[in-house]
Amino acid sequence: MKTTPSLDEKRIVKEYFNGTGFNRWRNIYGTGEVNQVQADIRLGHQQTITTVLDWLPADLRGFTIADVGCGTGSLTIPLAQRGARVRATDISLKMIQEAQNQARIQRNPQGQFLDQSIEFGVSDLEELQGTYHTVICLDVLIHYPTPQAQRMLRHLAGRASDRLIFSFAPQTFFYSTLKKIGSFFPGASKATRAYLHAERTMTETLTRLGWYPHQRTQISSRFYFACLLDCRRNFGN
Numbered sequence: 306m307k308t309t310p311s312l313d314e315k316r317i318v319k320e321y322f323n324g325t326g327f328n329r330w331r332n333i334y335g336t337g338e339v340n341q342v343q344a345d346i347r348l349g350h351q352q353t354i355t356t357v358l359d360w361l362p363a364d365l366r367g368f369t370i371a372d373v374g375c376g377t378g379s380l381t382i383p384l385a386q387r388g389a390r391v392r393a394t395d396i397s398l399k400m401i402q403e404a405q406n407q408a409r410i411q412r413n414p415q416g417q418f419l420d421q422s423i424e425f426g427v428s429d430l431e432e433l434q435g436t437y438h439t440v441i442c443l444d445v446l447i448h449y450p451t452p453q454a455q456r457m458l459r460h461l462a463g464r465a466s467d468r469l470i471f472s473f474a475p476q477t478f479f480y481s482t483l484k485k486i487g488s489f490f491p492g493a494s495k496a497t498r499a500y501l502h503a504e505r506t507m508t509e510t511l512t513r514l515g516w517y518p519h520q521r522t523q524i525s526s527r528f529y530f531a532c533l534l535d536c537r538r539n540f541g542n
């Protein structure tokens with residue numbers, strides 16, 4: 306049976322994160338022993354999480370947040386700890402199970418287990434329903450070609466009432482060259498394909514829908530590269 310390229314890409318990503326990718330990324334996002342490359346990626350990723358948490362209010366009670374492609378819950382857990390009601394979804398069942406296990410054993414300052422304020426779901430981010438104050442999508446768009454990433458952003462923008470925060474690997478001359486010579490992601494066999502996106506293309510996709518980039522930052526280490534954008538809805542439109 307012939308499948309469309311976009312479905313094919315999703316199938317590959319889903320299989321990867323339910324298979325070899327699950328253990329690899331659970332280790333990186335965890336606290337156990339990792340090799341030097343993974344330790345570097347862990348630090349870069351932690352910086353992304355910390356930056357997003359710095360951009361959000363310390364007290365998130367009353368906020369609804371969707372964390373799509375939530376992985377093992379690196380962001381979902383602290384969001385729930387701050388009092389947000391979180392919808393956490395991922396295309397990988399294994400990832401959701403891991404995030405759920407984490408949420409079941411941790412409590413918020415009021416003493417409630419975090420899974421009480423998180424609604425987990427195994428689904429493709431383009432199936433996200435409902436409206437949330439903030440929609441967040443970290444380190445997911447790297448798995449998809451630019452036209453697909455744009456389509457995903459358009460869908461997520463339609464589900465956010467106020468803020469859309471997302472990251473992607475930026476397509477600069479430097480990173481494109483690194484990727485071409487094969488050193489962008491070490492151990493290519495261990496990874497899915499990595500797609501770089503031009504920041505301008507990402508922001509233009511959203512400005513056409515009445516959003517604007519409120520703040521941005523770039524996080525880079527030896528093996529981790531992310532452009533992080535916090536976009537707001539332009540209520541003047």
Ligand SMILES: C[S@@+](CC[C@H](N)C(=O)[O-])C[C@H]1O[C@@H](n2cnc3c(N)ncnc32)[C@H](O)[C@@H]1O
Binds near residue numbers: 396
């Ligand atoms: C590199 S991990 C990032 C996890 C998490 N956002 C974080 O920063 O800790 C990418 C995650 O995106 C998920 N993912 C990939 N494509 C997806 C899609 N189309 N819809 C939902 N989740 C997806 C993967 O299963 C994986 O858990």
